[in-house]
Structure formats: structure tokens, C-alpha cells
Amino acid sequence: MENGIVDILLVEDNPSEAKLTIMSLQEHNLDKKLVHVEDGAEALDFLFARGPFADRIHKPNPRVVLLDLNMPKIGGLEVLRQMKANDRTKNIPVVILSSSNQDKDVIEGYSLGANSYVVKPMEYDAFTKAIGDLGCYWMLLNEGSVLLMMAKERMVNPD
Amino acid sequence: METLSITLPGQMEHTGEYLEDVKLRSDRLMNYFLMAFFLGGLALAGFYDTWNVAIGIGGLSLIAYYSAKYVLPDSSLYQYILSAVLGIFMAQYIYQMHGLFEMHFVAFIASAILITYQKWKLQIPLTLVVVVHHALFGYLQYSGYDKVYFTQLDYMSLQTFIIHVLLAAAIFFISGLWAYNFKKANELYIEQAFEINKLEQERFEQKALKDMNETLERKVLERTSELETVNKELEGFNYSVSHDLRAPLRVIQGFGKMILKTAADRLRPDEQDNLRDMIKNAKHMGSLVDDLLDFSRMGRAQLTKNKVNMNAVVQEVIEEVKAANPEARVKIDVSEMQLANCDVTLIKQVWTNLISNAVKYSRKKEDAMVQIGSTGLNGSQVFYIKDNGAGFNMEHSDKLFAVFQRLHKVSEYEGTGVGLALVHRIVTKHGGKIWADAKPNEGATFYFTV
Incomplete structure (x- = not known):
């Protein structure tokens, strides 16, 4: 992760679940440029390059955010709301990963602009497959926009 | 006066x-x-x-x-x-x-x-x-x-x-x-x-x-x-x-x-x-x-009643159940049913649970056979599903529709004991009734109205 390029930002407070998700991504070789933050506040600091992440101010955005919903302090939906309200982060694709299949959350997640809403399947195999598919889908789909972003960044900060 | x-x-x-x-x-x-x-x-x-x-x-x-x-x-x-x-x-x-x-x-x-x-x-x-x-x-x-x-x-x-x-x-x-x-x-x-x-x-x-x-x-x-x-x-x-x-x-x-x-x-x-x-x-x-x-969730769900083609729903469910149990060799016979006024999503859940059950409990039989259809009773439509599978003793029929109550061992027939409770809840929510008739080792028939 030298030069600060991050493909996937995983926002997940449960370390076991995070480990499981990372292992699933690993199986699809998607874990190389991944950053894991443990709550909503940290996720927002990372995305807005604040506090401990202040040095990320000129670094490109992650290509996809995998966002858990139930987290202490700042929940997933609040992170999503703040991301979509900020010009810097509003175009980052967001995939909500949640244990919940409650209709309320699905509707709110989509209305806030989530690109996908995935209920983590109970079965490990299905879970691994779902995570892998998602990672691939968003990484490939957003290739273009990320390249564009990188080009923009280079124009602003020619090194 | x-x-x-x-x-x-x-x-x-x-x-x-x-x-x-x-x-x-x-x-x-x-x-x-x-x-x-x-x-x-x-x-x-x-x-x-x-x-x-x-x-x-x-x-x-x-x-x-x-x-x-x-x-x-x-x-x-x-x-x-x-x-x-x-x-x-x-x-x-x-x-x-x-x-x-x-x-x-x-x-x-x-x-x-x-x-x-x-x-x-x-x-x-x-x-x-x-x-x-x-x-x-x-x-x-x-x-x-x-x-x-x-x-x-x-x-x-x-x-x-x-x-x-x-x-x-x-x-x-x-x-x-x-x-x-x-x-x-x-x-x-x-x-x-x-x-x-x-x-x-x-x-x-x-x-x-x-x-x-x-x-x-x-x-x-x-x-x-x-x-x-x-x-x-x-x-x-x-x-x-x-x-x-x-x-x-x-x-x-x-x-x-x-x-x-x-x-x-x-x-x-x-x-x-x-x-x-x-x-x-x-x-x-x-x-x-x-x-x-x-x-x-079903208990709190709102009903949206429409005229539902039961045969179409049942056919769809049968395909799903067969896909989920490819090894099961069960013949399913469906006769013509009238349209029913019910919530299509919920009634599909009813048929899914009933048909899965019928397949599950009859798949060990040599010539497993499931019959689905409807008959008229006192002017209202009664839907039925009859299998020739494991059946059960009617003595225990009071436990049939209760949550987490099972009449068979998990080692024989897998399940959580929620399926029929869910079916009961949906049927009751429609204002209908559900009942069953069975004999051990001869099969079971479930009847319901909506």
C-alpha cells in the first residue's frame, strides 16, 4: 500500500467478521490494497483525510467502500449520509454489508445512495462467494472512474 | 308502544x-x-x-x-x-x-x-x-x-x-x-x-x-x-x-x-x-x-390481497423445491384450482413450506406421490396437499402448528419446527383455517382455506 492507493475500505467493528470478510476477499485475491477501519468515526476520518489520516488529503479515494451498518458511535447509515453530502466522497461506490435484512434498513440504505445492499449470507461458502463477487464487480465496474480520478489527481499534484 | x-x-x-x-x-x-x-x-x-x-x-x-x-x-x-x-x-x-x-x-x-x-x-x-x-x-x-x-x-x-x-x-x-x-x-x-x-x-x-x-x-x-x-x-x-x-x-x-x-x-x-x-x-x-x-416478520406483515392463480404459484414453487432437492424422486400431481383472493407473496410462502414438507417427508418412499388441488366445502374453496410419506400420529396434531414443535427427529428429517407455524400464521392472517389429517407411515394431508 505504498503510495497510499487503496482499493477497498472495509468499515466493520466486529474484528472476527472483519477477519472473515478479509479472508473471503483473499480467496479472490482482492485483499492487497485493503484498509480496515473499526468504526464509523474512523471511516469518516479516513475518507475526509482528517485526524490520523490527514496525510491522505492528496491521495485518491478508495475504489469501493464495504460498509457495515451496526457500529458504535457513528453507524453505517450516518457514514453513508456524510459521504454522499461531501463532494470529495459522494462518487465512491458504497456496498452496505449487513447481517440485517430488515426492510427499513434496505430502503434507507438505497435512499441514501448506497450502490448495493448485501445481506451477509449465513453460510460461509455463500458468504465468501458473495464477498468475492461484490469485490470483483465494483473493482471492475469502477476501473474507469478510478483511472479518471487518478488522472485528475496527477494534474493537481504533478510529482 | x-x-x-x-x-x-x-x-x-x-x-x-x-x-x-x-x-x-x-x-x-x-x-x-x-x-x-x-x-x-x-x-x-x-x-x-x-x-x-x-x-x-x-x-x-x-x-x-x-x-x-x-x-x-x-x-x-x-x-x-x-x-x-x-x-x-x-x-x-x-x-x-x-x-x-x-x-x-x-x-x-x-x-x-x-x-x-x-x-x-x-x-x-x-x-x-x-x-x-x-x-x-x-x-x-x-x-x-x-x-x-x-x-x-x-x-x-x-x-x-x-x-x-x-x-x-x-x-x-x-x-x-x-x-x-x-x-x-x-x-x-x-x-x-x-x-x-x-x-x-x-x-x-x-x-x-x-x-x-x-x-x-x-x-x-x-x-x-x-x-x-x-x-x-x-x-x-x-x-x-x-x-x-x-x-x-x-x-x-x-x-x-x-x-x-x-x-x-x-x-x-x-x-x-x-x-x-x-x-x-x-x-x-x-x-x-x-x-x-x-x-x-410475517406476524406484522400487511396483507395485499389479489386474485391469485394458485396453479401458477404452485408450479413455480414446485420448480424451486425440485431445484433445491435434486436427489428427491417424488411425483407431484397438481389438479386445476380456482383463483384465490390472497396475498401472493405470503401464499407462495405457504405453498413453499407445504410442498417442501411433502417432498421432505415422502422422499424415502419407493413411489413417493404428492397430490395438490382444491375442493369446495360449504361454498368455500379448500386447498389440499396430500402425500404418502412418513405421516404422523394424530395424537400429536395439537403440536403440529406450534413454533419449534417437531413430530420427527432431526436425524430423520431436518428442519427447525417453524415452517408449519409460519404457514398457520399466514393462513390465519388471511382469515382462513388450516388443518391436517394423517396416519403414521401412510402419509399426511394438509387442508387450508384463505
């Missing part, structure tokens, strides 16, 4: 009570009047020395009256005797005063006194006594009998007698009329009083009813808000369950599988089996949580 006929017995009772009261009051009054008449007789005795008559006739009259009253207290005979007795007192006074004309007025006093009973008929004995007395004594005096004192007038002829009697009769008639009118007026008054009382009672009851309704309404609002709170809490609970119970189970399963994959060569076969058991149980518990969530 229905209300009148209902209240009439009450009114009669009320009038009856009133008349009883009139009788008692009048009787009390008569004690004084009779005493006064008797004493009057004694007072007059001095004029012509008629002590024997005053004590004898007066005493006999009192004895007649009080003995009748004492012997037959419930009969009104004593009142008629009273009427006659008052006439006799008149005759006694006339005799005592040797035909003093003014003594004839006593008859009018008697007639007026009797009005108090409010019975026109009480005028009759008095009238008879007066007529008989006048006729007899008048005739005897006229015929020249000595010691018969009827009048001191010298013109007492037949004509005068007739005028006397007619005038007396007119007065007695008027007194009777008054008595009659008094009674009628009082009855009317009582009826009205009773009616007013009833109206006030009704108004009071209506107010009480209104108050009660208001209290009830307030209570309903309170309960509704309580229920809403409880329901919200329950939703919160479900939410927590779905998040917090599922996550650890997924982690247990995930790491278990991971170890099985990466460390299989380092584990003994029995250790591998234990690990598989652990994974299987975590998986089972995951299904329980999911099913339970479905079950609880």
Missing part, C-alpha cells in the same frame, strides 16, 4: 301501592268519623232520652264495621258495610231528634266522607239504606204509626218523598263521580310521575353510558399506545436478534470451515467430525434464527 307495554306492570304496581295507601289513610280517618258519629248519637240522646238507641244502634253499627274489617281484612266488604252504617247513623240521628229535618243532611256528610276511598260503588249501600229508610219510615209515619219519627214537616207526601230521594240520589251520584274522577286523576298523575321518573332514569343511564364509552375510548387509546410501544420494542428486539445472533454464527461457521480447509491434514478423523458437527450446529442455529425472524 312497546315501551309502554314493558313499563305497564311497573305502573300498575305503583298505582296499586298508591291505592293501598289511600285505603289505609281512609280507614284511619274512618276510625275518627265513626267515633264522632257514635259520640254524636250520645250527644243527641239527651234531647228525647234516646240512650238505648244511641248506645244500641250506634254500638251495633261499630261492631258490624270493625268485625267485618277484622275478619276479612283483605276484602273491601267492610267498606260497603261502612257505607251502610253511615246511612244507619243518619236514620238513628233522625229518629233521636224526632224527625228534625236537618238530621237528613247527615246522609250528605256520609256521602262526602266516602269520597275519600275513591270508589264510586261505595255510594250504593248508602243510597239503598237511605231509600229504604225514607220509604219505610216515611210510609209508617204517613200511615199514622206512633213512635216512628221520620219528619217534622207536615207536607211529607209521596211527591216530597220522590223529590227527597231524587235529590239525595243526585248528590250520591255526584259524590260517586268525584270518587271516580279522583281515582282516575290520581292514576294518571302516578303514571306521569312514573314516566318522568323513568325518563330521568333513562337520562341518567345515558349519561352513565356516555361516561363509560368515554372511559372505554380513553382506555382503548391507552392500550393502543401501549401496544404500539410493545410492538416497537419487539421490532427493536427482532432487529437486534437478526444482527447480533447471526453475526457470531456466521463467524463460527466461517472459521470452522476455514480450519477444515487449511488444517484438515493435521486433524484426526474424529476431530474433523467434531468440527463438522460444530459447523452443522452453527448452521442449524442460523436457520432457526432466520426462520424465527421470518415468522415474526
